[in-house]
Amino acid sequence: MRFIFLIFTTFLIGTFTTFAQQTNAPVxxxxxxxxxxxxxxxxxxxxxxxxxxxxxxxxxxxxxxxxLDKNGEDINAHGSFNQxxxxxxxxxxxxxxxxxxxxxxxxxxxxxTGASNFENNSFRLRHAYIKLKWPHTSLVAxxxxxxxxxxxxxPNVLSLNTGAPFHPFSRQPQIRLDASRGKINTVxxxxxxxxxMNTGPAGASTIYLRNALVPxxxxxxxxxxxxxxxxxxxxxxxxxPRLVTxxxxxxxxxxxxxxxxxxxxxxxxxxxxxxxxxxxxxxNDHLLLGGYGVTSIDPxxxxxxxxxxxxxxxWASIQTTGIKWQGSLLAGYTKGFGSHDAITxxxxxxxxxxxxxxxxAPMLSYTSGKLTMATEVEFTTAAYGKPDAFYKVTxxxxxxxxxxxxxIGYFF
Numbered sequence: 001m002r003f004i005f006l007i008f009t010t011f012l013i014g015t016f017t018t019f020a021q022q023t024n025a026p027v028x029x030x031x032x033x034x035x036x037x038x039x040x041x042x043x044x045x046x047x048x049x050x051x052x053x054x055x056x057x058x059x060x061x062x063x064x065x066x067x068l069d070k071n072g073e074d075i076n077a078h079g080s081f082n083q084x085x086x087x088x089x090x091x092x093x094x095x096x097x098x099x100x101x102x103x104x105x106x107x108x109x110x111x112x113t114g115a116s117n118f119e120n121n122s123f124r125l126r127h128a129y130i131k132l133k134w135p136h137t138s139l140v141a142x143x144x145x146x147x148x149x150x151x152x153x154x155p156n157v158l159s160l161n162t163g164a165p166f167h168p169f170s171r172q173p174q175i176r177l178d179a180s181r182g183k184i185n186t187v188x189x190x191x192x193x194x195x196x197m198n199t200g201p202a203g204a205s206t207i208y209l210r211n212a213l214v215p216x217x218x219x220x221x222x223x224x225x226x227x228x229x230x231x232x233x234x235x236x237x238x239x240x241p242r243l244v245t246x247x248x249x250x251x252x253x254x255x256x257x258x259x260x261x262x263x264x265x266x267x268x269x270x271x272x273x274x275x276x277x278x279x280x281x282x283x284n285d286h287l288l289l290g291g292y293g294v295t296s297i298d299p300x301x302x303x304x305x306x307x308x309x310x311x312x313x314x315w316a317s318i319q320t321t322g323i324k325w326q327g328s329l330l331a332g333y334t335k336g337f338g339s340h341d342a343i344t345x346x347x348x349x350x351x352x353x354x355x356x357x358x359x360x361a362p363m364l365s366y367t368s369g370k371l372t373m374a375t376e377v378e379f380t381t382a383a384y385g386k387p388d389a390f391y392k393v394t395x396x397x398x399x400x401x402x403x404x405x406x407x408i409g410y411f412f
Contacts, residue, residue, distance in 0.1 A: 032096040041409035043158075044083045049401040050076040052351065055113050055120055058084050059160045061287065062357050062382040063401035076399075086112040086121050087160065102132035102139075113160075115195050124195070126171060138178045146170040146196075147189045147218040148235055148286065153263050153274055155317040156328040158363050158376035158405050164287035165350075165357060166315040166332030168278060170196040172216070180224075187220035187233070196285045199348045200241040208239040212254055230264040237282055239292070241348070245302035255292045255306035257282030275316040281308035284350040288313060289334055289357070291349020293391065295341040307341040309349055309391055324368065330361040338392035347391070355383040355393035370411050378403040 045057075052061045057080055064076040089111040096104045109127040114120045129142025145151050149168045162169055174191035192215060193206040200208045209216065220233035240254040259280030266273045283290040292308040315332035335356040358381055365374035380403070385396035 030097050032094050035093045035095075036090065037093070037412060038090040039088065039409050039411040040085070041087045041089075041407060042083070042085050043087065043405060043407040045081070045403055045405045047080045047401055047403050049399065050078055050080065051401055051403075054117060055086070055160070056084075056117060057082050058086070058113065059164075059287075060378065060380070060401075060403055061161065061165050062351075062354070062359075062380050063399045065353070065382075065384040066397065066399060086114070088112055089126070091127075099132060102134045105131045105133070107131070136180050140174070140176040140178075143171055143173050143194065144176070146172045146174070146191055146216075146286065147176065147187055147220055148233060148259065148261055148278070150220075150231070150263060150276075152229055153265060153276055155274060155315065155330050156272075156319040156326075156363070157317075157330050157361055157378075158365075158374050158407055159361065159378055159403070161287065163315055163317075163330055163332055165289055166313050166334050166359065167276065168283065168286035168288060168313075170286040172196065183224050185222040185224055185231075187218070187222065189218045190215040191218065192216070193285060196287070198239055198282060198285045199291055199350070200239070201346070201348070208241055209237065211240040211243060212238040213240075214238045227267050228264070229267075231262070233261045235259040235261070235280070239282060241292075241304070241306065245304070247300075247302040249301040249303065251301075251303055253304055253306065255282070255308055257292070257308050259283055270321060272319045272321060273317070274319075276314065278313045279310070280313075281310055283311065289336060289350055289352075289354060291347065291352060293339060293343035293347040293349070293352075294345025295339070295343060297345055304345065307339040307343065309339055309352060310337040311335065312337065324366060326365045326367070328363045330359065330363075332359045332361075333357070336391070336393060338387075338390040340390075342389040343387075343391055344389075352391055353384055353387055353393060355385050355396045357382045372407075372409050372411065374405075374407045374409075376403075376405045376407075378405065 050064045067075045069075055091109040094106040110123050110125050112121050112123055114122040115124050127144050129140050129144050132139045149170055155163045172191040174189050176189035179186045193209050197204045197206050198208050216237045218235045222231035237257040238254050242251055245251050261278045263276040289311050290309055292306050294304045295307045296305045313334040317330045319328040320326050361378040363376040381398055381400040383396040383398050385393040387393050
């Protein structure tokens with residue numbers, strides 16, 4: 001895959017050269033300007049069941065499976081309550097002198113949700129990037145939303161999960177190029193991993209993508225109209241689970257993951273409607289279901305071969321556009337289709353015994369000046385069962401959780 005780096009580098013150098021030749025505007029000597037924004041938010045939430053979560057339950061994915069005690073009672077059929085303030089966020093925007101004829105800006109953003117459950121209330125980096133914007137092209141370098149997580153398509157929900165495990169959720173270090181012609185915008189990006197990682201023999205780690213020597217590659221085409229925003233994208237990721245087998249033989253076995261997405265947003269005066277479909281492999285680094293498993297083991301060298309699991313996720317949301325009062329409704333569904341090859345060894349995935357998950361989440365908010373109060377009810381159901389050799393899950397049973405959230409936030 002070295003040709004990809006060559007193509008990207010050539011395109012990047014050509015882009016800078018073209019802009020340097022076409023732009024006669026002198027470099028400005030204005031001093032950089034800094035502006036601050038953010039919010040402080042207090043939230044309280046109650047769950048009717050134990051959940052698969054992160055950040056002490058702040059980030060909910062779906063309810064936990066049935067776990068029976070010696071009397072046959074379900075241990076996880078028990079509610080939970082908590083309150084949080086660690087969502088408090090600071091955003092710094094810097095605008096500086098033009099560079100190579102481009103408007104140069106930078107952004108740093110962080111909050112206090114930490115990078116794991118052990119770091120709650122500690123400051124963590126959300127976004128940090130440099131942006132160079134020409135009339136028809138822009139370059140972003142740094143940490144930002146992964147391109148499959150289209151910022152314009154983030155649903156209007158109160159929950160920290162922003163619609164996961166249906167809507168993708170991942171911020172990654174990247175280099176991204178956008179080229180616009182008329183109403184068509186083309187996106188090409190290469191990304192790495194940091195806080196959102198795939199799973200493998202060593203647990204959740206960035207090492208599997210790093211050792212693959214190929215970045216996560218994403219391409220996307222968008223149509224940007226006055227009321228309609230829509231697009232399609234394709235994503236490629238290669239993972240290398242191990243460098244050495246259990247029998248101490250060097251190995252280069254890897255797993256290739258391909259994902260495809262289509263999305264649309266329609267803006268009208270009373271309503272905003274959004275929807276997205278995502279068919280993908282190995283997307284558990286986006287807080288989605290997914291992963292890969294071992295399909296064969298060489299008896300002499302312990303060499304493994306792998307196959308990814310396939311999942312289809314879809315969601316839709318509708319939101320009113322009132323100034324003071326706003327309402328919204330999110331509906332999401334994700335389903336597993338198993339592997340193309342039989343899994344004969346270990347499975348590295350997020351809850352591969354789930355056949356499907358669905359959710360309904362209505363939300364109502366009221367804004368007065370800089371203060372916003374909101375409440376949301378999030379009803380999520382997961383179908384747990386028994387995976388067959390291809391990890392298609394059958395003999396399912398349903399478990400459900402209802403989350404009630406109340407939030408008050410001051411924005412500045």
